[in-house]
Amino acid sequence: MINLYSDTQSKPTRPMREVMMMAEVGDEQAGSDPTVNALLEKTADLLGKEAALFLPTGTMCNLVAVKTHTQPGQTILVDRLAHIVRMETGGAALASGVMVDILDGEHGHYSAEAVLEALSWPPSNYTPRPALLCLEQTHNFGGGSIWPLEAITAVTAVAREHGLSVHMDGARLMNAVVASGTPAADFAAPCDSVWIDFTKGLGAPMGAVLAGSSAFIENARRYKHAFGGAMRQAGIAAAACIYALDHHVDRLQEDHENMQRLVNGLRAIPGLDVPERVESNILFFSISAPHKNAVWFEASMRERGVLLSRIGERMRAVTHLDVGRDEIDAAVRAARMVMEAAGD
Numbered sequence: 106m107i108n109l110y111s112d113t114q115s116k117p118t119r120p121m122r123e124v125m126m127m128a129e130v131g132d133e134q135a136g137s138d139p140t141v142n143a144l145l146e147k148t149a150d151l152l153g154k155e156a157a158l159f160l161p162t163g164t165m166c167n168l169v170a171v172k173t174h175t176q177p178g179q180t181i182l183v184d185r186l187a188h189i190v191r192m193e194t195g196g197a198a199l200a201s202g203v204m205v206d207i208l209d210g211e212h213g214h215y216s217a218e219a220v221l222e223a224l225s226w227p228p229s230n231y232t233p234r235p236a237l238l239c240l241e242q243t244h245n246f247g248g249g250s251i252w253p254l255e256a257i258t259a260v261t262a263v264a265r266e267h268g269l270s271v272h273m274d275g276a277r278l279m280n281a282v283v284a285s286g287t288p289a290a291d292f293a294a295p296c297d298s299v300w301i302d303f304t305k306g307l308g309a310p311m312g313a314v315l316a317g318s319s320a321f322i323e324n325a326r327r328y329k330h331a332f333g334g335a336m337r338q339a340g341i342a343a344a345a346c347i348y349a350l351d352h353h354v355d356r357l358q359e360d361h362e363n364m365q366r367l368v369n370g371l372r373a374i375p376g377l378d379v380p381e382r383v384e385s386n387i388l389f390f391s392i393s394a395p396h397k398n399a400v401w402f403e404a405s406m407r408e409r410g411v412l413l414s415r416i417g418e419r420m421r422a423v424t425h426l427d428v429g430r431d432e433i434d435a436a437v438r439a440a441r442m443v444m445e446a447a448g449d
């Protein structure tokens with residue numbers, strides 16, 4: 106199977122498993138797992154923040170961060186396609202009692218004007234208090250789109266003027282770093298909290314790290330505990346994350362090159378509607394040929410050994426470290442055969 110379903114499905118490599126096996130461990134919950142502590146120091150450094158927290162998943166990073174930044178009844182400003190809104194089971198409402206104020210935009214990016222408009226209701230006894238602005242880098246359902254630093258600076262400046270905190274869902278921040286050449290700490294600087302996921306392109310089996318000021322992380326640690334995210338000999342997992350930072354960051358470039366190869370290949374196939382510009386490792390495309398649809402395409406590709414994911418009528422393909430150039434070419438050939446076999 107050629108797995109373009111998600112970069113979450115990459116398997117830990119043998120050298121990664123070896124460092125996991127050899128990891129020095131302690132009690133993470135008590136703050137005494139040396140490998141976790143090394144990971145936190147390394148990640149805080151990378152993101153230019155004072156402190157960091159190891160969590161089992163990225164979802165829990167968002168859950169804990171929203172909880173730490175808000176009080177029940179307040180609003181968080183999030184774009185329409187954000188993972189926080191679409192894919193986290195309403196956790197922000199469940200755990201934090203916040204309302205979501207949706208921002209519209211392009212590819213998951215909203216403008217400073219949209220933020221200003223959302224904040225333009227004069228504060229009164231009637232209006233809820235906006236507390237937090239969220240942004241996603243890269244943007245998953247925006248098709249791996251990358252917020253340029255200037256755009257981040259513009260939207261966060263408006264938020265700050267209105268007293269909001271800023272949170273970055275940086276599940277694939279390192280893809281943005283590699284693709285843009287902007288350092289992670291620069292992207293993170295306008296944000297009070299930011300996290301990276303180790304289970305996406307970085308290829309670790311579990312773990313995410315949330316970073317921010319020492320005061321923020323101290324509060325976040327209590328919620329991590331409350332939500333059941335405090336672990337024990339988590340150094341086993343942290344070792345894989347350290348390995349990923351050392352060995353799997355620069356290679357994200359290969360995933361982006363493979364994605365360009367895939368995009369170029371698919372664009373040449375009649376009946377597929379493939380965007381011209383794809384910025385990182387995620388592609389959304391659709392089936393424009395008449396009498397054909399995404400459900401059929403997904404099933405036909407699977408029969409030919411290519412796994413894709415589908416959200417409604419949109420197909421998604423994601424490149425990652427278990428998919429090489431040859432697999433990309435094979436996937437393009439499969440897509441061509443599927444579309445040609447169907448006639449028209």
Ligand SMILES: *Cc1c(COP(=O)(O)O)cnc(C)c1O
Nearest residue numbers: 162163164188241245274276302
């Ligand atoms: C995957 C993802 C998450 C959730 O991370 P998990 O580690 O799978 O819980 C959150 N935000 C974005 C943008 C993601 O792509």
